[in-house]
Amino acid sequence: MVRVIKQETYDEVVKENIEEFDMSPQEAVDDAIKQFEAQGIDLSNIIKDLALDNNENTIKICLDNLKCLLENKNFDDVESIFNKLKIELNKDIARRVYAGKENAYNIIIDILKLTKDNLNIFKAGLSTLISLMNGHPDLLDDNGIEFQINCLDEIEDISTVQLVLKWIKECCIKHEKNRQNIFTAKILDRLMKIVKKNDVNGDELRAACGVMRALVLDDDLRHEYGKAHEHAAQIARSSLEILTLLLSKFKDNEKVVGDLMLTLATLIVRNEFCQEVEDAGGLTFILDVIINHPDTERLNWQALKLLKALAGNDNVKAHIITSGSAPLIISTLSRFKTSENVVAAGLACISALTLRSSSNSGVFYDCGAPGIIVDALKHYPKSQNVIKQGSWAIRNMTVRNKTESLEFITHGIESIFQDAIANHGSALEQDVKAAMRDLGLKVNLKEQWTGKGVAMTNDRV
The missing domain is CATH 1.10.10 (Arc Repressor Mutant, subunit A)
Incomplete structure (x- = not known):
């Protein structure tokens, strides 16, 4: 403890x-x-x-001044005090925790409720509240959630709505109880109202997508079981088609397209969702992104993540390959071999597409995948994620294609795997040795469970 x-x-x-x-x-x-x-x-x-x-205790002084203004209902100087307090809160988590203990959360909320009609003050207060709760979401209570929902219902200014959404997102990070309470307060209805607007702003859409992704996180160690899957399924049922169609609407805005693809990849948690995205034109759009943005690292990374998610449906997976994605994936891996994120996403994509499919594996062999995969692993000997994703991809390509798999050995995969075991030990040993075994390489497998030669008995009456 x-x-x-x-x-x-x-x-x-x-x-x-x-x-x-x-x-x-x-x-x-x-x-x-x-x-x-x-x-x-x-x-x-x-x-x-x-x-x-x-x-001097700047935080305490700022809070005392805010309390005084609140008591007198005089907010002439509140904006400058908010900005001064925000600077202090942004310095470290310790100052945010201290401010929270000094009742900063309730003071700011009370002022915001009284200044909703003054956008400058209101936005300054929201920005300060976001800084206060950065890494410190425990402060949120039922009163705060009700205020968040009311803000989304009543405020029309786009930049202010963005700040409210940013605050909600901050409250969801590493806090399962907040996520569940916010979801129960019907945040999804408000998010869908935003994304369905005919004149939805790109920045506003990105903020809404950020909240959707935050609601399906599973990052609170204090809770063994969360509702990430349930939240993702409910959001997906309401939003997948509209989010997919928005890809074309914002095709010239790389940031919005990237956020939309990342959000879709997060929400596709069931077989039928993959088919729904493809039916709405998602697959065609992803391949166009890879073709039309060959030099944009982040966009290619996001496209690969969504492509991998779509491969969760076998029918969609087959269509991904027949649509010519394999050479595009290999080309992307080769172009961005200096990007760990793209390499890991590309290997994960290959792994998903070749799982239980010798024909798909054959297509990747025809595209020269073994050499590219081995070369990618050589670049990241310290990255456990890259090595793990590479091991899975090699296993899936090897299981039903024994003859073609010799190409991995020819390109020197054995020494890379041996180094990975030596450098990372038990963290990667199981995955790497499984790939080596399937490749027919010599590997010392450990017997995990052994008996003691004692006869089993049943003591139940």
């Missing part, structure tokens, strides 16, 4: 070092940090220099 202390406890030690032991401010801070770390105390949420005489 992690040991923690209060800010006040830390500050007292720093002050004691200065007053009792005649240390300089910096010496006092360094000594306090050493003391607490030696005791195994986590100081990540502690502001290290708050107690120093020459360092």
Whole structure:
């Protein structure tokens, strides 16, 4: 269990070092940090220099000023105070935690409710609230969720709506309870209202897509089981067709297209969803993106991720290959071999497309895939993700194509795999050895479970 202390406890030690032991401010801070770390105390949420005489508590001063303005209902200076507070909050998580303990969340929410008609103040307050909750989403409560929904229902200014969506997204990151409560508050209805607008703005659409992706995250270690799949399925049923059609509408906006493809890839969690995207023209658009944007790294990475997701449906997978995607994927891997993200996505795509399909594997062999795959693995000996995706791709291409698989050996895959086992050990051993075994290479497999030669008994009555 992690040991923690209060800010006040830390500050007292720093002050004691200065007053009792005649240390300089910096010496006092360094000594306090050493003391607490030696005791195994986590100081990540502690502001290290708050107690120093020459360092006024800017956060406390800003919050006191905001409270005063709130009591007097006079918001003439609130925008400048918000901006000053935001600068402090952006410095580190410790300051955000401290501000949260000083009731910053409720103070800002109360001011926002009273200044909704003043967009400059309202946006400054929202930006400060986003900074406060960056990495600190625990502050959100039912009152905040109700306010978020009301903002989306009542505000028409696009830039303000973007900030509200950004705040909602921040609340969903690494917080399963927030995601579920926000989803229960019918956020999906509001998101769909945005994406279905005939005059939807590209930046507004990107912000809405960001919330959709955040709602299907599964990144909160405090919850063993989340609702990522359920959320993804519900969002997909409502949005897949419209999001796919929006690809063509925003085809000249690379950022919007990229976000749309990434969102679609996140939402395709069921077999029928893959078919729905293809039926709406998604596959054709992806291949056009790869062809028409050969030098745009991020767009190719996002296209490969969506292509891999679509391969979850066997019929769509077959159509992907017959549509001529294999040479495009190999070409992309070759062009962007210096991009770890593109290489990993490309290998994952090959793995998905060749799974349980010797004919698809044969197409990739005809495109010269073995040499490109081996060359890609050579570039990333330290990347576990690249090596793992490469191992899976090689296994799937090898299982039913034993003769063609000799090409991997010819290109020197054995030494790459041996180095991977030596460098990464158990993290990759199982995947790499499985690929080596299927290639017919010599490999020492460990027997995971062994009996002790004792007869089994059944003690049940």
